[in-house]
Amino acid sequence: MKTKQQIFLGVLLLFFVACAGQKSDKSTQTITIKKQKSIMIDTNKVTKTEDEWQKQLTPDQFYVLRQKGTERPFTGKFWNSNEKGEYHCAACGNYLFSSQTKFDAGCGWPSFSEAAAEKNIISKADSSHGMMRTEVMCAKCGGHLGHVFDDGPKPAGLRYCINSESLTFEKK
Numbered sequence: 001m002k003t004k005q006q007i008f009l010g011v012l013l014l015f016f017v018a019c020a021g022q023k024s025d026k027s028t029q030t031i032t033i034k035k036q037k038s039i040m041i042d043t044n045k046v047t048k049t050e051d052e053w054q055k056q057l058t059p060d061q062f063y064v065l066r067q068k069g070t071e072r073p074f075t076g077k078f079w080n081s082n083e084k085g086e087y088h089c090a091a092c093g094n095y096l097f098s099s100q101t102k103f104d105a106g107c108g109w110p111s112f113s114e115a116a117a118e119k120n121i122i123s124k125a126d127s128s129h130g131m132m133r134t135e136v137m138c139a140k141c142g143g144h145l146g147h148v149f150d151d152g153p154k155p156a157g158l159r160y161c162i163n164s165e166s167l168t169f170e171k172k
């Protein structure tokens, strides 16, 4: 017989797996990010030691950006925000996403259909936690942002699932 707690944990686990966008049939593919309109290209690289990052960032930002952590869903500053403006990298200020491409994916993390500029974000295959996913990072400082999945809205069909801790917001 299941206790309430077991049922709750089961639901939570299912939810996490669904949100992680795990798709075994596509497990060997890395999502190809289609050509996007370049709004701003920032190519100045920021290189700091982990000690320097630790001093600059909050513990939560450091955990996500530098240690590739994931914030708990529905807990971040931006998952439920509809304000108009720009989302920048919390570590280096690089312009990453526009609120115009933000959409409600229902998964508890801020979700975007495209990057502000293709060159501002780099992506890489990530096989951690027993899943094949595509990690996205800030192209300027290498900070971990989240993952990109191919179940987003048309036409690009992408869903950038990003940690709030990786972002700062500039209202426009």
Ligand SMILES: [Zn+2]
Residues within 6 Å of the ligand: 089, 090, 091, 092, 093, 094, 138, 139, 140, 141, 142, 143
């Ligand atoms: Zn950055």
